[in-house]
Amino acid sequence: MSLLEVPVTAAQPPGTRRQRRRAGVLVGALVLAVLLLVALLSPRTNRESMSPSSVAPAGARALAQVLGEQGVRVREERSWAAVQDALGGAGAGAGEGATVLVTAPELLSADRLRALAASGADLVLLRPRAAALEALADGVGVGPTSAAADRDPGCAVPAAVAAGRARAGGTAYAVAPGAPALSCYGGSYVQVQPLEPGGGRLVVLGQPGLLTNRWVAQEGNAALALHVLGGREELVWYLPDPLDTESAPVPLGQLVPGWVAPATLLLLLAALTAALWRGRRLGRLVPEPLPVVVRAAETVEGHGRLYATAGAAGRAADLLRGAAVRRLRAVVRLDATAPVTDVADQVAWLTGRAPAQVRELLAGPAPRDDAALVRLAGDLDALERSVRGDSPRKAIQ
Structure with a gap:
């Protein structure tokens, strides 16, 4: 049984808390007093043209x-x-x-x-x-x-x-x-x-x-x-205020230039024309069937035929080795960033094989022909089976 230690702090007396609150209030009051004093002593200036309180070049x-x-x-x-x-x-x-x-x-x-x-x-x-x-x-x-x-x-x-x-x-x-x-x-x-x-x-x-x-x-x-x-x-x-007039307020229509209304109407017509032009349809909508679902085995066979037709034995070998290395990392309890050499050494230790042989199998040269590619696939499968099998030196689960 483990013991749980909980630190215990001594409670502060009420007098200490009141003193801290009082100090905070005094500091806040002092800051407000300083700000008020600065606002009162600061000159009331602006940057308006021809104003007697303006400090701008155009002020007075x-x-x-x-x-x-x-x-x-x-x-x-x-x-x-x-x-x-x-x-x-x-x-x-x-x-x-x-x-x-x-x-x-x-x-x-x-x-x-x-x-x-x-x-x-x-x-x-x-x-x-x-x-x-x-x-x-x-x-x-x-x-x-x-x-x-x-x-x-x-x-x-x-x-x-x-x-x-x-x-x-x-x-x-x-x-x-x-x-x-x-x-x-x-x-x-x-x-x-x-x-x-x-x-x-x-x-x-x-x-x-x-x-x-x-x-x-x-x-x-x-x-x-x-x-x-x-x-x-x-x-x-x-400095007269434009809004301080002795006459009735001028209607907004008299302040707007005469060309605004025709220009607005022209813009609306142009927008409507663009909407009709871009939104036209050449016929009714035609439903499109969903893509055909293909089984995983057929996909693998299709990729194999493509690699065989293109003669890409090296590319196929790289895919086989990469998939094997990813699966072996999980089996030997290595993280996903572990290099291939570490995986090969761990697999060799588990299976009793020579480390150089395992490294060549997982990261060796590309096969020369299809027969070599088939042998490589069989060797990789056998290697995985031996790692997953009942080995006396199997990693501790």
Whole structure:
């Protein structure tokens, strides 16, 4: 009888388990506190184009930080309601102490643009289109576009004169004779004078690149941006949301191009034609009988006749020897990877034959003719019978 030994561990006192749980809770609380502190101290930045909190080359975080250091409060807003709240309401003169920068004027209706102009705030539009100019600036139209390049002001506007050479190009704007507007930098900067006393000025920038992180430190870009955007105590940086519209939602059918429906119908017809073409049948299905079952003896005889017809005595001998070696491995208790020499030595020990004779029989040269092949088959059969017979030196079962 064997003894079964079971290790016995001493039970831990309840106080030790409570201390370990308390230590785990403290470690988890410390990790959460560190993560919360990192999240609070990390700067809230993004990589959005023309955003005052974007650190991307096309962002404007550098300019926003400089404006903040100059005492200008920069507010990033994305909805019309938030802009109205930042200006102190929707009444006339409510935004006299603020500057409103609109990064995408094409997303605002004419009524909203006029409301911003009537608020008394300085209004800066980036690359406005003809519809926005028609609503706010008579006599100012969209001109040709040009490659970005540094240019001299070419005007008497104080902000441009103080900035000097700056980045220009992009969309140019043409000022009609007699219009209350001044054009600088080849038309990429237009300042429209207020039409009413106490009203805000309108600045049109056709080259927003001078405000971005990539170009604001070049030439006089920073000075021009600070003069345009830092003239008042508060800057409302308005990035209009395309979904924040004052009109009813546009039906999906009006947003989809007109060619989508015909193209979809054409694709469906093509798919149906391909299905009919590839799925055609030349007649009813014809049942096919199962293959004939052949007895194993007939298969062996058929293989033998094929080897005899081809004169493949060597191939037949290899098959006979391979089958014999596989069977002998199982009899002498060797694994399937044992080499032929080991099998021959074990068989020779069991049968009392000479090892060299058994090796030649199991792995010797190929027979020269059919008679030699027949003798080989008989010798292999006799060898197996002698191994399986009642030998006094038979392996222990």
